Structures are given as C-alpha cells and as structure tokens.
Amino acid sequence: MLKVENLSISFRTDEGLITPVQDIAFEVQPGRTLGIVGESGSGKSISTKALMQLLPGNGIISSEAKILYTDKSGKTRDINRLGKKGRAIRHIRGGEIGMIFQEPMASFSPVYTIGNQMVEAIRLHRNVGRKDARRIAVEMLDKVGISNPEARVDQYPHEMSGGMRQRAMIALALSAGPALLIADEPTTALDVTIQAQVLELMRNLQRDLSMGMIFITHDLGVISHIADDVAVMYLGTIVERGPTDKVIHEPAHPYTQGLIKALPSVDRLHDRLTPIPGDIPSPNDRPTGCPFHTRCTKVIAGLCDQHQPQILQVGEDHTVRCFLHEKQQRASA
Numbered sequence: 027m028l029k030v031e032n033l034s035i036s037f038r039t040d041e042g043l044i045t046p047v048q049d050i051a052f053e054v055q056p057g058r059t060l061g062i063v064g065e066s067g068s069g070k071s072i073s074t075k076a077l078m079q080l081l082p083g084n085g086i087i088s089s090e091a092k093i094l095y096t097d098k099s100g101k102t103r104d105i106n107r108l109g110k111k112g113r114a115i116r117h118i119r120g121g122e123i124g125m126i127f128q129e130p131m132a133s134f135s136p137v138y139t140i141g142n143q144m145v146e147a148i149r150l151h152r153n154v155g156r157k158d159a160r161r162i163a164v165e166m167l168d169k170v171g172i173s174n175p176e177a178r179v180d181q182y183p184h185e186m187s188g189g190m191r192q193r194a195m196i197a198l199a200l201s202a203g204p205a206l207l208i209a210d211e212p213t214t215a216l217d218v219t220i221q222a223q224v225l226e227l228m229r230n231l232q233r234d235l236s237m238g239m240i241f242i243t244h245d246l247g248v249i250s251h252i253a254d255d256v257a258v259m260y261l262g263t264i265v266e267r268g269p270t271d272k273v274i275h276e277p278a279h280p281y282t283q284g285l286i287k288a289l290p291s292v293d294r295l296h297d298r299l300t301p302i303p304g305d306i307p308s309p310n311d312r313p314t315g316c317p318f319h320t321r322c323t324k325v326i327a328g329l330c331d332q333h334q335p336q337i338l339q340v341g342e343d344h345t346v347r348c349f350l351h352e353k354q355q356r357a358s359a
C-alpha cells in the first residue's frame with residue numbers, strides 16, 4: 027500500500043543546508059506493521075512526516091523521491107507530487123493515513139470536548155450527519171477500551187488521565203477510517219503497565235481493521251511485540267531491514283547487534299548491559315563512509331571510513347548495508 031524510494035530530506039538552516047535523511051526506501055504491506063527503530067535524531071519522525079507532506083516550512087523532500095500510496099479505491103499516487111496544500115493531500119491526511127503521537131495534546135485542542143473534535147474529524151472524511159458521527163465517536167471510544175463512553179465523549183482532554191487520553195487519541199485517528207496508521211512513539215510517555223495495554227490495544231485494532239501501520243520507536247523491545255517487519259535507522263539511513271523475527275534473532279548489522287545487547291531484560295538481571303559506545307553524530311557532522319563506523323566495534327579501517335556500503339541481501343526480504351557482509355559474500359562466492 028505504500029512504497030517509498032530514494033527519499034532524502036533536507037532543511038534550510040542558518041548553517042546552510044543539512045540532509046538528516048539520505049536515500050531511504052521502505053514498504054508497508056496492507057494489514058502489516060512496519061517498525062522503524064533508531065536512536066533519537068536518526069530521522070524517524072521526519073521520514074514519516076514527509077509521507078503526509080507535514081515537514082516544517084524549512085524542510086525539503088528530494089525531487090527524485092517517490093512516495094507511492096495506493097488508496098482505498100485502489101488508485102496509486104505519488105505523494106511527493108501532491109504538494110503540501112490542496113484537496114488531494116488533505117484527503118490523504120487523516121482519511122487515508124492517520125497519525126498518532128507521543129503527546130496526545132498535539133492532536134487535541136484543549137478548548138473543545140473529545141466528542142466535538144471526533145465529530146469534526148469524522149465529518150471531514152466520511153459522508154455522515156452530526157448524529158451518526160457522534161454515534162461513531164462513542165463506538166470508537168468504546169473500541170479503544172474507554173469505559174462509559176457515552177459520558178466520556180463530552181469530556182475535555184484535560185479531564186482524562188494520560189493513558190486514557192492516549193486511547194482517545196487513537197480513537198480520534200481511527201474514527202476517520204484510515205487505511206494506514208502512523209504511530210510516532212505513542213507509548214513512550216506512559217508507565218509500563220499502561221504502555222503494555224496500549225500496545226496490545228493497537229495490535230488488536232490493527233488486526234481487526236486490517237490496517238497497515240508504521241510504528242516508530244527507539245525501543246527494540248517494543249518493536250518485537252508489535253511489528254511484522256522492521257527498518258533500523260542510523261543517522262538518516264536504513265542500515266538493516268527485514269522481518270522482525272529475523273532481524274532480532276539474526277541481526278546482521280553491528281548497530282542492530284549493539285541495540286539488542288543494550289536491551290535490559292528481567293531474565294538477565296545480573297548481566298551488565300553493554301551500551302553502544304559514543305553518541306550519534308549530528309547530521310551537520312556526518313562521518314564519511316559508513317555513518318556508523320565511528321562507533322562500530324567491527325570497523326575495517328580504510329574501507330568503512332571511506333566508502334558507503336551498498337544494500338546487500340542476507341536472507342529472504344532481509345537486507346543490510348555493511349561491508350562485513352560484502353566481504354563474507356565475496357569469500358564464499
């Protein structure tokens with residue numbers, strides 16, 4: 027339903043043009059969840075904002091990028107050719123592709139009730155009257171597990187707890203009936219028990235409604251619970267991509283291996299965690315060669331610091347950008 031190719035994103039800044047996302051490609055299949063994982067600043071959020079033409083004013087999507095989206099009627103369009111305004115992109119935002127964020131207040135206005143905001147969103151994208159829209163809003167609140175939805179629908183966002191607001195935001199995004207949902211760190215700010223409930227809810231809703239979903243997080247543990255496929259991002263490039271099971275159990279890129287070693291686990295309480303050394307460099311200061319080579323424990327001097335690795339196939343639908351695999355494949359050929 028979504029095929030992204032050659033996507034680079036730049037920003038005009040006082041220091042000149044920076045390009046925090048460089049030439050990424052990924053796909054989302056109907057009814058499947060793609061997880062995008064990476065440290066803060068790797069470019070996860072801006073990559074998905076670009077899909078809805080929601081980059082800030084100084085943001086530029088590369089002209090050669092293709093963002094091919096097949097809508098509910100089966101028509102495929104290149105979102106990169108639609109521009110930021112106009113009917114076509116407004117129809118896609120919300121009605122075709124919904125979005126939820128870490129902070130529900132980014133979706134809700136504090137001055138209107140939850141119900142009023144849901145009714146507006148439903149009527150914008152569906153051909154129904156106010157009464158039916160309100161009925162759909164109540165049904166949606168019920169579906170996301172909010173008790174007594176007939177009364178809650180008339181509450182203001184500040185009258186709900188954090189976890190409940192998060193559920194209401196999911197209901198708001200789903201009430202317009204999107205075919206694809208983008209969830210940007212939706213559970214990061216919640217405490218772990220509520221986080222688990224919201225993750226479970228999202229997984230069930232995604233299956234019941236056969237929606238496609240892109241789930242952004244810095245937490246590989248969360249990815250293993252929710253995503254069918256995963257793209258691992260580092261400093262604006264996708265370094266590894268594949269089915270979640272494969273990527274977690276047979277990680278091919280040293281960065282993915284590092285993320286897994288850094289994951290805390292209750293089974294290994296006495297083991298020391300192994301953090302990835304150093305910090306992610308700034309996009310203004312991108313290293314030459316492989317962007318990860320400055321932190322990589324397996325760096326090959328003279329190669330990784332000078333040349334960009336190409337995308338290599340390491341299994342069915344499993345790809346990696348790393349010279350270690352190029353070397354191995356050449357040796358076994």
Ligand SMILES: Nc1ncnc2c1ncn2[C@@H]1O[C@H](COP(=O)(O)OP(=O)(O)OP(=O)(O)O)[C@@H](O)[C@H]1O
Binds near residue numbers: 037038064
């Ligand atoms: N409006 C902007 N102007 C200039 N640079 C920007 C702008 N917005 C984002 N960036 C750059 O893009 C980089 C990637 O941002 P993005 O928000 O996508 O990261 P992220 O991986 O989602 O991180 P986080 O998990 O912290 O949200 C940032 O580090 C910053 O350098």
